[in-house]
Amino acid sequence: xxxxxxxxxxxxxxxxxxxxxxIWVQTLVPPAITMTLYFLIFGNLVGSRIGEMGGVxxxxxxxPGLIMMSVITNSYSNVASSFYxxxxxxxxxxxxxxxxxxxxxxxxxxxxxxxxxxxxxLIVTLVAMFFVNLSLHHVGLVIMTVxxxxxxxxxxxxINAVFAKSFDDISIIPTFILTPLxxxxxxxxxxxxxxxxxxxxxxxNPVVYMINxxxxxFLGFADISIPLSIAIMVGFCATLWFVAYYLISRGIGLRS
Amino acid sequence: MSDNANALVIExxxxxxxxxxxxxxxxxxxxxQGDFFALLGPNGAGKSTTIGIISSLVQKTTGSVxxxxxxxxxxxxxxxxxxxxxxxxxxFNQFETVLQIVVNQxxxxxxxxxxxxxxxxxxxxxxxxxxxxxxxxxxxxxxxxRRLMIxxxxxxxPKLLILDExxxxxxxxxxxxxxEFLKExxxxxxxxxxxTHYLEEAEMLCRNIxxxxxxxxxxxxxxxxxxxxxxxxxxxxxxRHDIQSVPALTNMSCRVIDNHTLEVDVAKANNLNDxxxxxxxxxxxxxxxRNKANRLEELFVELVEKAKEAK
Numbered sequence: 357x358x359x360x361x362x363x364x365x366x367x368x369x370x371x372x373x374x375x376x377x378x379i380w381v382q383t384l385v386p387p388a389i390t391m392t393l394y395f396l397i398f399g400n401l402v403g404s405r406i407g408e409m410g411g412v413x414x415x416x417x418x419x420p421g422l423i424m425m426s427v428i429t430n431s432y433s434n435v436a437s438s439f440y441x442x443x444x445x446x447x448x449x450x451x452x453x454x455x456x457x458x459x460x461x462x463x464x465x466x467x468x469x470x471x472x473x474x475x476x477x478l479i480v481t482l483v484a485m486f487f488v489n490l491s492l493h494h495v496g497l498v499i500m501t502v503x504x505x506x507x508x509x510x511x512x513x514x515i516n517a518v519f520a521k522s523f524d525d526i527s528i529i530p531t532f533i534l535t536p537l538x539x540x541x542x543x544x545x546x547x548x549x550x551x552x553x554x555x556x557x558x559x560x561n562p563v564v565y566m567i568n569x570x571x572x573x574f575l576g577f578a579d580i581s582i583p584l585s586i587a588i589m590v591g592f593c594a595t596l597w598f599v600a601y602y603l604i605s606r607g608i609g610l611r612s
Numbered sequence: 613m614s615d616n617a618n619a620l621v622i623e624x625x626x627x628x629x630x631x632x633x634x635x636x637x638x639x640x641x642x643x644x645q646g647d648f649f650a651l652l653g654p655n656g657a658g659k660s661t662t663i664g665i666i667s668s669l670v671q672k673t674t675g676s677v678x679x680x681x682x683x684x685x686x687x688x689x690x691x692x693x694x695x696x697x698x699x700x701x702x703x704f705n706q707f708e709t710v711l712q713i714v715v716n717q718x719x720x721x722x723x724x725x726x727x728x729x730x731x732x733x734x735x736x737x738x739x740x741x742x743x744x745x746x747x748x749x750x751x752x753x754x755x756x757x758r759r760l761m762i763x764x765x766x767x768x769x770p771k772l773l774i775l776d777e778x779x780x781x782x783x784x785x786x787x788x789x790x791x792e793f794l795k796e797x798x799x800x801x802x803x804x805x806x807x808t809h810y811l812e813e814a815e816m817l818c819r820n821i822x823x824x825x826x827x828x829x830x831x832x833x834x835x836x837x838x839x840x841x842x843x844x845x846x847x848x849x850x851x852r853h854d855i856q857s858v859p860a861l862t863n864m865s866c867r868v869i870d871n872h873t874l875e876v877d878v879a880k881a882n883n884l885n886d887x888x889x890x891x892x893x894x895x896x897x898x899x900x901x902r903n904k905a906n907r908l909e910e911l912f913v914e915l916v917e918k919a920k921e922a923k
Contacts, residue, residue, distance in 0.1 A: 358724065360721070360722025361721070361722070363719050363722045363724060363725075364720050364721075365721025366719065366721060366725075367715075367716050367718075367720055368716075368719075369710075370716070370719075370784075371712070371716050374708070374712065375705075375707075378707065421765070441705075442705070445703065445704075445705060445706065446699075446702075446703030446706050447703050447705045448698065448702060448705065449669055449703050450703070450716070450720060450764075451715055451720055452668065452669055453667045453668065453669065453690035453695070453697050454691060454692060454721050454768075455688070455690075455692040455693050455720075455722070456720050457689070490717035508711065539690070602741060607671060611668075611669060611670060612629060612630075612669050612670055612671070
C-alpha cells in the first residue's frame with residue numbers, strides 16, 4: 357500500500373504543478389511584475405529618502421519580506437483556487453473514489469501550493485537581485501522558513517476551499533485577512549520602530565515570525581527570538597494540518 | 613476476508629440526507645461476480661444515491677455494503693480498488709488533456725506512470741479517443757466525453773464497473789458501439805452495474821435487473837423471468853394493401869391505426885404463428901412488424917404504477 361500512496365501523492369502533485377504551469381501567465385508572471393513595481397517604488401524612489409533600516413539599505417531590508425509576501429499569497433491562492441475548482445467541477449471525486457488516504461490527498465494539494473510558492477519565491481528572488489545585492493547569512497534557515505511558510509499557507513488555502521461555496525468565498529480571506537496580516541507583518545518596517553503596545557499586538561500576527569526568521573536568514577538580524585519564531589511556525593503548521601485532516605476525513609464540504 | 617462469489621452485497625441500506633429526504637429506505641441487493649446488472653428506476657428513485665454510497669461519495673445512514681467481500685466500513689481502500697465508476701455528470705477537469713486525465717486517475721490507484729501510459733493507449737484506442745489524447749477535455753464532443761469517462765474508470769482495471777447512465781445524450785450509432793465495448797469488457801470477466809433510462813439498452817445488455825422506486829427495491833430478478841411476466845405484447849404491423857375494416861382475429865384484439873397500419877395485442881398464451889395464419893386467411897399481407905413499446909418498458913411502467921397504488 358505504501359508504494360500505492362506514494363504514486364497517488366506524486367499523481368496529485370504532478371496534476372497540481374501542471375495546473376499552475378499551464379496558466380503561467382496568471383500564476384507566475386504577475387508576482388514578478390508586482391514585485392518589480394514594489395522594488396522600483398518602495399525600494400528605489402521612497403527607500404532612497406528613508407535611508408538605512410536595521411543597519412542596511414531600505415531596499416535590502418524589504419527584499420526578504422517581499423519575497424515572503426509572494427510566497428504566502430501564491431501558496432495560499434494556489435490551493436484555495438485549485439481545491440475549490442475541483443469541488444466546483446466535481447473532479448475532486450476522481451480522488452475521492454480512489455483508495456487515496458486523506459493525508460495523502462492533503463499532502464498532494466499542499467505539495468502543489470508549496471511548489472508554486474517556491475517557484476514564485478525563486479522568481480521574485482531573481483527580480484530582487486536586479487535591484488539589490490542580496491547576501492545570505494544562513495541558507496538553512498532561509499530554506500526552512502520558506503518551506504514552512506508555504507506549507508502553512510497552503511494548508512490555510514485548503515481549509516478556506518473546504519468551506520467555500522462560491523468563488524467569492526476564496527477571495528474574502530486573502531483580501532480581508534491575509535493582505536492586512538502580511539502588510540502588518542513587518543515587510544516594510546522593523547518592529548522596533550513601533551510603540552511597545554503595537555509591538556505586543558504584532559506578536560499575535562504569525563506572519564511577523566516568518567518574516568523575522570526569513571530576514572535573519574538573509575541579513576543576520578532579527579526583531580524576535582529565532583527559536584521562538586520557528587516554534588510558532590511549526591505550531592501553526594501542525595494545528596492547521598490537524599484542522600485540515602479533521603475536515604477532509606469528515607467529508608465536510610465534500611460528501612453529502 | 614474477501615468473498616469472491618458476489619461482486620456486491622448490499623444489506624438494509626438506508627440514506628437520509630440532512631434536509632430530511634429519505635432517499636434510500638432499506639435496500640438489500642446481491643450482484644454476482646461476472647454479472648451484467650441493470651439498476652433501473654424513475655428519476656429521484658435513489659439509484660444515484662445507492663451508487664454514491666457504494667463508491668463512497670455519499671455517506672450512508674445505516675446498512676452495509678460489501679464489494680467482493682470487502683466491507684466499505686472496515687476495508688474501504690480494498691473495496692475502492694475493485695470499483696471503477698462512470699458517473700452521470702462529466703466530472704473531469706475540463707482544462708486537462710485526455711491523456712492527463714486518464715494517466716492521473718491511474719496514479720490515484722497506485723498504477724505506476726509507465727504502465728498508466730500503456731493502458732491509456734489501450735483504452736483510448738479501443739474507445740476511439742487516442743487521436744484526441746492531447747486535446748483538452750472541454751474540446752471533446754458529448755459522446756467523446758462519455759467515452760473518456762469509461763476509459764478513465766478502466767485505467768486501474770477494476771473488477772466491478774458501475775455506469776450511471778453512460779449513454780445519456782449519445783447518438784444511436786455511438787450508443788451501439790459502446791454496448792459492444794461493454795459486452796466485451798463483461799465477457800472478459802468484469803462485473804457491470806448499469807443504470808439507464810434507455811430500457812432497450814438494459815434489455816439488450818443485462819442478465820439481471822433491480823428496479824428501485826422511491827428508495828425501495830421493488831423488483832430484483834433475472835431479465836428472462838421479468839420479461840416472462842409480460843402477459844400481453846402489442847405489435848405494429850405494416851400492411852401492403854388498404855385496410856377497409858378491422859380484421860376479425862380470434863383471441864386477439866386488433867385496431868386500425870391508418871389504411872396501412874394495424875395494432876394487434878397478442879396474449880402470452882398465443883403465439884405469432886396464430887396471428888400470421890389468421891392474417892393469411894384474411895388475405896392480409898404483412899410487410900413488416902415491430903413491438904409497439906419495448907417489452908421491458910411496459911413491465912417497468914406496470915411495476916412502478918403498482919408500487920404507487922400499493923401506497
